[in-house]
Amino acid sequence: MTGAEVDQQSRWRRLLDLLSTRERLTVSQGAELLGVSPATVRRDFSELAARQLATRVHGGVVATSVAYELPARYRLAENDPRVRIARAAAAGVSPGAVIGFNGGTTTTAVARHVAQRPDLRDSGVTAVTNSLNIATELVLRPYIRTICIGGEARPESYELHGPYAAVLLKELRVECLFLGIDAINAEAGVTCGHLGEATVNAEMVRAAQRVVVVAHGAKVGGYALARICGSSDVDELITDDSADASEIDRLRDAGVTVTLV
Structure with missing residues (x-):
């Protein structure tokens, strides 16, 4: 820059x-x-x-x-790798699509880039999310139908979780889920640090036809407390080129499409 x-x-x-x-x-x-x-x-x-x-x-x-x-953690400088990740992810959204977001800095950036695409204004998109801050931003856009999954709000992440969220997700189908994570590992799968969020995120994965993990390179290769899904449930990982190359190879061998930005 x-x-x-x-x-x-x-x-x-x-x-x-x-x-x-x-x-x-x-x-x-x-x-x-x-x-x-x-x-x-x-x-x-x-x-x-x-x-x-x-x-x-x-x-x-x-x-x-x-x-x-929003809090400072949701504001990203233009040269932050998560902005490149978000831009690449948002570019893949089709007009009229039903897309999902869980909470997090990177998924917030993806949602923001989707909202800024002028070509979606005529056809619109439907966004399903358990993130309060993402829902608050998207609902301001008249061409985005925003569905907020209910539950108990977690102040650390602005995510809603609990049994009500899981019940609603069983009745929904999402074409593409943009999934923010704490770690992804070819063997351990996709994990996060909070049990309640992991449960809701797992339901979001089950409701999605396509799962796109968006995560900066430091999260590739590690693991956290609670498992969301296996690496076989992930269709694509969009990350930056700081990610561990050997782990990227293992994920590709496991059938995950990896896009480096």
Whole structure:
């Protein structure tokens, strides 16, 4: 990423932080607060509007997304490998598809990139999730039908879990599930650190025709407390090129399609 691109991302984060408290910004206010030219702010406003993180109005922008209100762990810099993973995952969503998300930083990024695809606005998509923050973001998009799986909210991850979630999932069918994890291992399978989340995630896997694990390279090759599913239940792993090469080979030998970004 060039220095200019880094500066741009920094300005965007600052503008979104300002919008979270002011709800509306004019071009002149943005230029004064950021110490840049009005022309630069106009371009930034247009980019934020194109990404549906703000709505362009005469002379400025107003807030339309809660993305900037989320905890810091859900905000990713543009050069974070999880952004590349999310972009690659979102590119595979077909117009009109029924897709699923569990909670997590990477799945949140995937959902956000799906929401930003202009080609989905006419046909729309249906999103099924047990993540409160993902549901809150997607419900703002009128072309995305958002189905939130009920249950008890876990504040550490914003995920809903419990028997009600499992009961609802038995009645649903999802074309593609984007699954965030704590670890994936060819032998141990897919695991996470929380028993309740593992149970709901396992039901989401059973409800999905296709399972796409999205995880940064550090999660490839390890294992966590609770098993979600076997590696044979995973159709594709999208990860970055820092993942352990020997474990990638073992996963491919187990029948998992691995996409490195």
